[in-house]
């Protein structure tokens with residue numbers, strides 16, 4: 435038995451402490467993410483491609499958006515623009531604007547959406563429906579290539595076993611990050627939920643993965659179908675035990691300390707239950723640090739032209 439006690443002299447864990455770790459540098463995961471450290475001081479790594487989607491819940495101001503920045507930054511650190519595209523959806527319109535300079539590299543172009551960061555509900559509906567269409571096209575390509583998933587497909591592409599003239603081309607991973615997804619569900623209901631659920635149910639085999647956050651922790655927002663299709667979840671501090679159970683099927687998130695203290699619940703896609711719960715301190719990342727990385731990527735793009 436172990437007793438967890440609050441540290442009387444806490445210090446802030448910074449992104450550079452986890453992103454520069456050997457675990458991230460040396461890993462061979464498809465979509466490696468690091469978000470912080472366990473209470474034993476180990477860097478927590480996970481492969482978003484295996485999750486295959488992630489639901490993040492918690493009260494306002496507890497660190498959900500900071501966690502999203504951790505995930506985006508670790509993927510930017512490990513991937514190249516042709517390997518990965520992001521679709522960033524932000525109803526608040528303030529959190530992801532910082533990534534707009536990546537429009538020509540890491541951000542996916544959605545026809546009819548003018549701005550690279552999606553802040554409007556109609557654009558979000560367009561984007562999610564476009565992704566559903568892309569998913570169907572990718573399934574067709576997989577079928578014609580006689581493979582089961584994106585890895586086998588890309589292996590055939592890189593071994594020149596597929597004909598580009600037959601519409602075959604390298605498939606990049608696509609990570610859809612939707613901060614406060616409940617905002618759009620409240621205004622547009624099924625128009626948003628239907629394509630979101632369809633992607634969550636099917637799209638992982640074709641390399642499309644979803645990360646969504648919410649501070650509204652009720653069963654009409656995190657519905658049974660959302661819960662089942664997002665087996666892996668993270669809970670930041672919440673007010674009540676029942677809110678905690680909505681996210682991680684366990685009441686303990688109301689005992690967390692705030693400021694990035696979280697419970698990471700690894701789920702089982704097949705049986706939709708939580709198989710493992712780990713307490714993590716999320717790394718803090720500020721705008722200055724994100725800006726520095728973005729400037730570096732943009733400069734690299736310019737140098738390569």
Ligand SMILES: Nc1ncnc2c1ncn2[C@@H]1O[C@H](COP(=O)(O)OP(=O)(O)OP(=O)(O)O)[C@@H](O)[C@H]1O
Pocket residue numbers: 446447492493494495496497498499500501649693694695715716717718719
């Ligand atoms: N990992 C962390 N370490 C230290 N402080 C943190 C951490 N994460 C968040 N904070 C503090 O909490 C504040 C709110 O964080 P953040 O915006 O990520 O919360 P949120 O849950 O997304 O809130 P909202 O739902 O209102 O958007 C940050 O500005 C920062 O001061």
